[in-house]
Amino acid sequence: MPNITYISHTGESRTVTADAGVSVMQAAVRNGVPGIVADCGGECQCATCHVYVDEKFLGLLKPAEEDEDAMLTLTASERKPNSRLSCQIAITDKLDGLIVTTPEIQQ
Numbered sequence: 001m002p003n004i005t006y007i008s009h010t011g012e013s014r015t016v017t018a019d020a021g022v023s024v025m026q027a028a029v030r031n032g033v034p035g036i037v038a039d040c041g042g043e044c045q046c047a048t049c050h051v052y053v054d055e056k057f058l059g060l061l062k063p064a065e066e067d068e069d070a071m072l073t074l075t076a077s078e079r080k081p082n083s084r085l086s087c088q089i090a091i092t093d094k095l096d097g098l099i100v101t102t103p104e105i106q107q
């Protein structure tokens with residue numbers, strides 16, 4: 001099963017083992033990882049699951065769809081080129097070792 005590492009804005013790191021098919025947001029919530037608020041429960045309507053994806057994994061992700069891209073314009077923290085909504089990233093075996101960082105505002 002893939003391992004996903006979440007790094008807080010202060011540099012604290014937490015690695016969880018996730019089932020393929022769940023989202024990066026769901027794996028965080030199920031494992032009590034702080035910094036992924038997920039107010040809308042994964043409906044792509046809140047942007048409180050915003051993460052910065054480690055650049056070496058960006059090419060492995062499907063591009064953001066229109067609704068995710070629109071929601072990323074509303075993030076509380078700065079949108080960067082590696083910004084994604086973690087509820088829209090489905091975990092696959094290829095993403096084993098994925099590293100995401102949570103923005104400072106999401107604690």
Ligand code: FES
Pocket residue numbers: 025037038039040041042043044045046047048049050071085086087088
């Ligand atoms: S959980 Fe609300 S947009 Fe991802």
